[in-house]
Amino acid sequence: MAVRHGESEANLAHQQAGQRPLVYERGDDEVTLTERGRTQAAALGRLLATLPDGETPELVWCSPYRRALDTWQTAWQAWGADALPVTVDERLRDQEAGAFAHYNLAAIKERFPEELARREAEGAYAFRPPGGESLADVVARLRSLLADLDERAEGRRVLIVAHDSVVLGLRHVIAGGPDAELAAVLEFAPVLNASVSVWRTGTGRFELVRFNDVAHLGP
Known part of the structure; x- marks a missing residue:
């Protein structure tokens, strides 16, 4: 299971702008969560509480960013489960x-x-802003992560708490397609706050x- 963090202060600032x-x-x-983001994270926790025993997460892998860590902490408290092993x-x-x-x-x-013109020419999935990453770069690190998970999870159910680019990247990596087809994953954007995959x-x-x-x- 992969979850995007709840609404963040930056998400709200961009929306208001x-x-x-x-x-x-x-x-x-x-960046941490807004009040709405905390409400969303709590709703995620209540969802986890409704899952049958054979579907509940047994391990958590989390982004080091504050909004993802806060999402997991809030969800876990709302879930009311015993502490799970968490890997950041x-x-x-x-x-x-x-x-x-x-x-x-x-x-x-x-x-x-000029950089936006280059982005248009290269495609959003391949474009790497100065000093930043392309979606293809994200996919490369996720391949490494999933290889480690395959060994370290030992068949246990894993909850990943991260970001929209990560959830999109996971969809591509898990599907096993070549990176020449990476652009197709953008059809599934945006990944919504506190959404579950x-x-x-x-x-x-x-x-x-x-x-x-x-x-x-809810509505």
Whole structure:
């Protein structure tokens, strides 16, 4: 199971800015949840509490970023389960935006018009902003992560708490397609806050059960 963090302060700031340029100074790893994000995380915990014993997570792998850690902590408290082993793994961090990190799209257009032209030419999945990562870079680290999980999880059920780029990357890696087909995964964006994506295994291969599901959040 893979979950995107609940609504963050940065998500809200970008939403409120709309088409106006925004400079958001806080570091990406420091951003925490809004009140709505905490409510979403609690709803995730209540969903986990309804799962049958054979479907509940036994291990947690989490992004080191504050909003992901806070999502898991809030969900776990709402779930009311015994403590689970939690591994914080740098490979689950969000896609690094480099020079674009503190700006929304409107501000990037003002400051980096030539880079946006390059993004258009290269494609959103292949484009790497100055000092940042492409989605292909995220996929490369997720391949390494899943190889480790295969060994370290020892068949136990894993909950991953991370970011939209990570959930998209996982969909591509688990499907096993070549990176020449990576652009196709963008059809499933955006991955929503506190959404749940589930893969089932046991037959030597993964089966996608549901993706980007937010039914547990209510209307």
